[in-house]
Amino acid sequence: MSLSNTRTLMAELRQRMGEDDPMPSRREPQRIPDPPVRVYPKPRRPSRFAKEAAAHTTALVGIGRVGTRYATSVVLQFQAELAVAHSAVATVLPDEWAAENGLLSLNSRVEDHRQFLLRPDLGRRLDEDSLSRLREQATKGVDIQPILADGLSAVACMGSGVALLEHLTAECEQRGWTVGTPMCARFARVWLEDEIGQEVGAKVAVILLGERPGLGTGDGLSAYMVYKPEVGKTDSDRNMISNIHQRGIPPPEAAHRLALMAGAMLEQVTSGVTLDLGPLTTELGDAAGTGLREPQVREPLVFVGEEGEGR
Template identity: 35%
Template sequence: MDKPKRRNTETDPWSGLKMYTAARIALGRTGTSVPLKESFAFKMAHAHARDAVYSSLNLEVLLQGLHAFNLPVHVLHSMASDRMEYLQRPDLGRMLNQASSEQLKEEGSSSTEIAFVLADGLSATAVNEHAIPLLQLLVPALRQAGFTLAPLTVAEQARVAIADEIGELLHAKLSIIMIGERPGLSSPDSLGVYFTYAPKPGLTDEARNCISNIRPEGLPYSLAAEKILYLIQEAMRKKLTGVKLKDGIGLLQG
């Protein structure tokens, strides 16, 4: 009688999938637990995510990069006075404080088409690392396409909806906020870009479009810029953003 074949417990059937994802799969095991190395790696990733939440905008580097576009630049602040209040009171992060609001009113900008906002969100690290490289692709493309740009703004302790107020104060047809997304254990530096046509305070998420996970390990800058340019053109053509505006760029290329 043939002996039953012994199952190979050394090979994890998930191992071949590791090259396609940064998710924690095929970690191996020691007894009934994951290996010590993987346990430490998990704690390190968790620490990076927590650090990202409490990170700050590197204003010196950001302003240096923004001034290269030859546009006025304003540094603004939400109504959240510090990071702790920002985390505990999301509503305050959606509104400019009085000084920032007055600063934009004094700008006296005439009607423009696009207002870019850089905001820390839940990962200033993402903005510090990815916002300027993305703008370096976008701004020349938008100017070549004939779009007019409002003064650039950087908002601290800010949430997505703060761009609605900023866009309205700058008389822009479209506000675009580049903001740090909630960090994950494999992506503490993910940048999100949100679009709002006819921005004004009080709009909800259904009025916006979003492109997320912009970073070299996620959605590369070049592809993100291509998608953003397409959505800008469609938003201006249809005079809307949100659930009625779809990203059909893949269909156009197919």
């Protein structure tokens, strides 16, 4: 079929009159939807149990969400706390730190930090030099032998370790017990207390060492106590208190509880699962291993973003 030339003529005229617009007509830009807002889920029926349970944990519950994901502040907080944990694990106790703090310096059979992380068995025995040093310099036949150690967090050991050791020593001397030579073990695992206690002939050995760092708790100490230490004791022979740091159990309070526990061991001539801590429940709290944990408020070690947001 034949079309007339009219449309072409008009298009040329339009161009000649300067009214031509080579661009297609403008379209309104599509409206970009707002990003999802942060939502704190509201249970349809408020659960008293969930509220009660959340009060008894420091776990990250009730942190809200954005869309299907964590809020930025939560992610940043998580990354910051994880970084604290990583750096605590990676920290090595300096060689001369024990001497500088007036402690008898001991070393396990571990040679370097990497080996320490990979070979727990080597961390449970003293090397030859340390053993002879211990035999020469340590007081023998004591009631209680406290041992400070780096464990998995040298940061914690260097932080509140000395304070805890001093408080514990004071608590024990106050009760009229003989306390062993203050010492510090490097690259140490919990079971190292068995060999040391055996060598010094202590009735009770207690090792105060940095605990495995968790989220935002790179500075926590644990104390493991054993009656009549000797190589071959197992974990069922031990009692322990964990979370010893300023936001958990403060060192003076922890020292008091440890002294009570040591007292029970000396009295009952045993430790571990056979030790009856029932009479001390009120003083020891959750360390007695019975009863409900007291409600705790989560106090982060590091703060990220606006303080208090999302908690």
